[in-house]
Amino acid sequence: xxxxxxxxxxxxFEPLKQTNSVINEPRLVRWLLIAAALGFLSLFLLLPLLSxxxxxxxxxxxxxxxxxxxxxxxxxIKLTFIAAAIAVPLNLIFGLCxxxxxxxxxxxxxxxxxxxxxLPFSVSPVVAGLIFVLIFGAQGWAQPWFGDxxxxxxxxxPGIVLATIFVTFPFIARELIPLMQExxxxxxxxxxxxxxxxxxxxxxxxxxxxxxALLYGVLLCNARATGEFGAVSVVSGHxxxxxxxxxxxxxxxxxxxxxxxxxxxxxxxxxLAMVTLAVKSLLEWRYADQLAATHxxxx
Amino acid sequence: xxxxxxxxxxxxxxxMPGLTPTLGFTLFYLGLIVxxxxxxxxxxxxxxxxxxxxxxxxxxxxLAALSLSFGAAAIAAVLNAVFGSxxxxxxxxxEFPGKRLFDAFIDLPFALPTAVAGIALTALYSENGxxxxxxxxxxxxxxxxxxxxxVAMTFIGLPFVVRTVEPVLREVERDLEEAAATLGAxxxxxxxxxxxxxxxxxxxxxxxxxxxxxxxxxGSVIFIAGNFPMVSEIAPLxxxxxxxxxxxxxxxxxxxxMLVLSFLLLLTINLLQAWxxxxx
Numbered sequence: 001x002x003x004x005x006x007x008x009x010x011x012x013f014e015p016l017k018q019t020n021s022v023i024n025e026p027r028l029v030r031w032l033l034i035a036a037a038l039g040f041l042s043l044f045l046l047l048p049l050l051s052x053x054x055x056x057x058x059x060x061x062x063x064x065x066x067x068x069x070x071x072x073x074x075x076x077i078k079l080t081f082i083a084a085a086i087a088v089p090l091n092l093i094f095g096l097c098x099x100x101x102x103x104x105x106x107x108x109x110x111x112x113x114x115x116x117x118x119l120p121f122s123v124s125p126v127v128a129g130l131i132f133v134l135i136f137g138a139q140g141w142a143q144p145w146f147g148d149x150x151x152x153x154x155x156x157x158p159g160i161v162l163a164t165i166f167v168t169f170p171f172i173a174r175e176l177i178p179l180m181q182e183x184x185x186x187x188x189x190x191x192x193x194x195x196x197x198x199x200x201x202x203x204x205x206x207x208x209x210x211x212x213a214l215l216y217g218v219l220l221c222n223a224r225a226t227g228e229f230g231a232v233s234v235v236s237g238h239x240x241x242x243x244x245x246x247x248x249x250x251x252x253x254x255x256x257x258x259x260x261x262x263x264x265x266x267x268x269x270x271x272l273a274m275v276t277l278a279v280k281s282l283l284e285w286r287y288a289d290q291l292a293a294t295h296x297x298x299x
Numbered sequence: 300x301x302x303x304x305x306x307x308x309x310x311x312x313x314x315m316p317g318l319t320p321t322l323g324f325t326l327f328y329l330g331l332i333v334x335x336x337x338x339x340x341x342x343x344x345x346x347x348x349x350x351x352x353x354x355x356x357x358x359x360x361x362l363a364a365l366s367l368s369f370g371a372a373a374i375a376a377v378l379n380a381v382f383g384s385x386x387x388x389x390x391x392x393x394e395f396p397g398k399r400l401f402d403a404f405i406d407l408p409f410a411l412p413t414a415v416a417g418i419a420l421t422a423l424y425s426e427n428g429x430x431x432x433x434x435x436x437x438x439x440x441x442x443x444x445x446x447x448x449x450v451a452m453t454f455i456g457l458p459f460v461v462r463t464v465e466p467v468l469r470e471v472e473r474d475l476e477e478a479a480a481t482l483g484a485x486x487x488x489x490x491x492x493x494x495x496x497x498x499x500x501x502x503x504x505x506x507x508x509x510x511x512x513x514x515x516x517x518g519s520v521i522f523i524a525g526n527f528p529m530v531s532e533i534a535p536l537x538x539x540x541x542x543x544x545x546x547x548x549x550x551x552x553x554x555x556x557m558l559v560l561s562f563l564l565l566l567t568i569n570l571l572q573a574w575x576x577x578x579x
Binding site for chain 2: 023024033034040043044045046047048049051052055090093094098101102107113119121122126127130131133135137139165166185188192198202220228229230251259263266270273274293
C-alpha cells in the first residue's frame with residue numbers, strides 16, 4: 001500500500017485502478033476462446049495419445065504383455081536403442097563444438113553456418129534416407145570402397161545410425177546456441193584470466209552454465225532418434241529381427257493386422273514421449289532461466 | 300611443415316581458446332553428414348539432364364503427388380496458423396485449470412514418434428474409430444482420403460505456430476493496449492491494429508515451419524492416407540515407391556524437386572517477413 005502511494009506521488013493524476021477491463025476481452029469471448037483452444041488440443045493431441053493405450057489394452061493385459069515376448073519385437077527395441085545410443089552422443093559432441101565456435105568467436109559466414117546446421121529440419125525424412133541410398137546403394141559412389149573396407153552400410157545398422165544422425169543433427173546445437181549467445185564470454189574470460197586451462201574453463205564454467213539446456217536438447221534429440229520413421233524406413237531394408245527399429249516394426253505389425261501388438265509397441269514409444277514431455281516441462285518450470293529464451297514461460 | 304611458434308602472437312587477439320578444433324570438427328561433421336550427402340542428390344539429379352528431369356516431374360502421377368503434398372500441407376498450415384494463434388493467445392493471456400498440463404502436451408507431436416501418431420490417428424478417424432464413426436453418420440470420410448492427410452499434417456505441425464507466436468505475444472506491451480483503449484479504440488480494434496501487427500511476423504514463421512514439416516512428413520501420413528495413386532499418394536511415398544522399383548533417377552528427381560520447392564518457399568517467406576518487419 002505504502003509504495004503505491006509513493007509511486008502515485010510522482011504522477012500528476014491518480015492512477016486508474018480498473019485498467020483491466022479495457023485491455024481484457026468480455027467474459028463470454030474469453031470462455032469461447034479457451035473452449036476453442038482446449039477443444040482443438042484435446043481433439044488433435046489428447047485423443048490420439050489416449051487411443052494408443054486403449055487400442056493396446058483392447059484385448060486385456062495378457063495380450064498386451066504377450067506382444068513383448070516376440071523375439072522380433074525385442075530385436076527392434078534393441079536396435080532402436082543402439083541407434084539412439086550412437087546418434088545422440090555424436091550429435092551432442094557436435095552440438096557442443098558448434099555452439100562453442102559460434103557463440104564464443106566472431107568469424108565470417110557465421111549466419112550461413114547456422115542456416116546450414118538447420119538444413120536437416122527442412123529436408124523430408126524420406127529424402128534424408130534417399131541421400132544415403134544414393135551414396136551407399138548398389139549403384140552408389142561410395143559403396144565399392146565401403147563394401148571392401150567396412151562392410152555393408154545400407155540395409156544394416158550403420159545405415160540406420162547414419163539416417164538417425166542426419167535427422168537429429170540440429171537438435172542439441174539449436175538448444176545451446178541461443179543460450180550461450182546470451183551468456184556471452186565473461187565467465188569464461190574470468191576463469192581464463194585466473195589461470196584455468198581451456199578445458200578446465202569448459203568443464204567447470206561453461207558446462208555448469210548450460211547443463212539444463214544440454215539435457216533439454218538431449219531429450220528432444222533422443223525422442224526424435226528413437227521415433228524416426230521415414231529416413232530409417234528408406235535405408236533399413238525391413239529385414240525382420242535384424243534391421244527393423246521399433247517404428248518400422250510397428251508398421252509391419254499394423255500392416256499384418258496384428259493391431260494389439262502394433263499398439264503395444266507403440267505404447268512403449270508413447271510412454272517414452274510422455275516421460276520426455278514431463279522432464280521437459282519440469283525443466284521449463286524449475287530452470288527456465290537456464291534455458292534458451294524461447295522456452296521461458298512468462299509466469 | 301611450418302613451425303607452430305609463428306601462430307603464438309595471435310593468442311592476444313582472441314582470448315577464448317579452442318576455435319580451431321571446435322570449428323574444424325563442426326565443419327567436418329556438417330560436411331560429412333549433411334552437405335556432401337545432400338549435394339549428392341543434386342549431382343545425381345543433374346545426371347538426368349533438364350529434359351529427363353522435366354519428363355519425370357511432369358508425369359501425371361508425380362504432379363498429382365507433388366500438388367497433394369504441397370496443397371494438403373498448405374491447408375494444414377493455415378489450420379495451424381488459425382488455431383495455433385488462438386491456443387497461444389489463450390495460454391499467454393488467460394488462467395484456467397489444467398493449463399500447465401495442456402501446455403506440456405502442446406509439444407506432443409515433437410516427442411511422439413510419427414508412426415505412433417499415424418496408427419493412432421488412423422484408429423481414431425477410420426469408420427469404426429471414435430471420431431470416424433461419428434463423422435460417418437454425417438457422411439464424411441476422413442481416413443483413407445486426402446482429408447486424412449490434412450488431419451495428420453495438422454497434428455504434426457501444431458506446435459510450430461504456438462511455440463513461435465507465444466513468446467512474441469508475451470512481449471507485447473500491455474501499455475500499448477491501454478493507450479489504444481484510452482484513445483477510444485474498441486477492444487477488437489486494439490487486437491486487430493495493435494496486437495496483430497506485432498505478432499504477424501512470428502505467425503508467418505510458425506506457418507512456414509509448420510508447412511515445411513508437413514510437406515516432407517511421411518510416418519504419420521501414410522497410415523491414414525490410404526495411398527491410392529493419383530488420389531492420396533504423397534510425394535515422399537512416391538519417392539519410396541520409385542526406390543523400391545530401383546528407379547533411383549526418378550526418386551532423385553522427385554526429391555530434388557521437393558527440396559528446391561521447399562527452399563524457394565522458405566526463401567519467399569523469409570523475404571516477405573523481412574518486408575513486413577520493415578513496414579511495421
